[in-house]
Amino acid sequence: MITLRQLFSKYTTQLDSLYSAQEAESLCFWLFEEYLGKKRLDIVKDGELQEIPDSLQQAFEQLLEGKPIQYITGKAPFYGREFEVGPEVLIPRNETEELVHLIIKENPQEGLKILDIGTGSGCIPITLALELKQPKIFAVDISPEALNIAERNSAKHGTSVIFRKLDILEEAIPIEAIDILVSNPPYVRYSEKEKMHKNVLEYEPHLALFVFDEDPLLFYRVIAEKGKKALKPGGKLYFEINETLGDHVKGLLEELGYVQVRIIKDLNGKDRIGTGQHV
Numbered sequence: 039m040i041t042l043r044q045l046f047s048k049y050t051t052q053l054d055s056l057y058s059a060q061e062a063e064s065l066c067f068w069l070f071e072e073y074l075g076k077k078r079l080d081i082v083k084d085g086e087l088q089e090i091p092d093s094l095q096q097a098f099e100q101l102l103e104g105k106p107i108q109y110i111t112g113k114a115p116f117y118g119r120e121f122e123v124g125p126e127v128l129i130p131r132n133e134t135e136e137l138v139h140l141i142i143k144e145n146p147q148e149g150l151k152i153l154d155i156g157t158g159s160g161c162i163p164i165t166l167a168l169e170l171k172q173p174k175i176f177a178v179d180i181s182p183e184a185l186n187i188a189e190r191n192s193a194k195h196g197t198s199v200i201f202r203k204l205d206i207l208e209e210a211i212p213i214e215a216i217d218i219l220v221s222n223p224p225y226v227r228y229s230e231k232e233k234m235h236k237n238v239l240e241y242e243p244h245l246a247l248f249v250f251d252e253d254p255l256l257f258y259r260v261i262a263e264k265g266k267k268a269l270k271p272g273g274k275l276y277f278e279i280n281e282t283l284g285d286h287v288k289g290l291l292e293e294l295g296y297v298q299v300r301i302i303k304d305l306n307g308k309d310r311i312g313t314g315q316h317v
Contacts, residue, residue: 042076043084049098056104065107069097072111116161117169121191126183127158133304134222137278137311138162140302142169145218145274149173153213153268155206155221155261156180160188160199162220167197176213178204207260211268219265222278223257254280258287258312262294269316277312284309 046066053062070076073094100110108114108129114121116130148171154163157177167175177199179185185201192199265275279287284301291299296314304310
C-alpha cells in the first residue's frame, strides 16, 4: 500500500531528468486526475492507494519516454474546451489561444465567412464557430489523418465547419469572398530543432512544424499571395508566426499590398501574431 503523496513524489522525482520540477508536478497532477480521479487537494490530504492501476503505470512509463501527455490521454484543452489529439496533429498551444482570442475580439460581426489553412485538430475553426455569431467556416489541411481528427472534434462540439483536403503550396484556395483568413502554418526552422524539447521533436508531426531555413516565409508568402484573390475587399488575414520573424512577416505583407499590418506580441512578450487587411 502506498499513499497518494508518496506516489506523487516518486513520479515527480523520476521525471526530473526530462522536465523542470514545476513541469513534472503539473504532469503528475494531470495523470492523477485522469487515471485516479484525484485532484490536487486529494494529494495534499494524502489518502491511501490500495494499488496502482495498470493504466496509470503505463501512462507514466510513456511520460518517462518523453511522449506528450496529450497524446497519452488522447485529448488536450483549448479555449476552455477539450479536443481529441493524436500524433497526426499538433498539440494546441496557449499562443494559438491568443490568436483565436484576438480574432474573436476584433470581429464581432454576424455571419462572417472564415477559412483556416492547416487546421490540424480543428481547434481554431471549431472555437471560432462556437464563439462568433453565426459564421460560415471552412478549414483545410494536407493530411487526411488530421482532417479525420478535426471532423470528429467538430462533431463532438456540434459545429458545422466544412473540412477539405488541400495542399496550399500546390493548389488554389477554392473559396471566394472570405472575410477572415487564418493560419498557424509550419514556422519552425530546421536550424531551431536543437532548441526544442524531445517530446516535441520525437512525437509531434514534422509536416506541421518545420520549414526550411532557406525560405522560412514560404507558407506566409504563398497564403498571403493566394489570399489576395480569396479575401473580399476589407477582408483580414491572421497568422501565428515564428517569434524571430516578426519584422520579416510585416515587410512581406506590406510588400504584397496589405494595409493596417501589425505584429502583435504574446503574453510572454514575443512576436506571435501577424495581421493585415486586404484592400
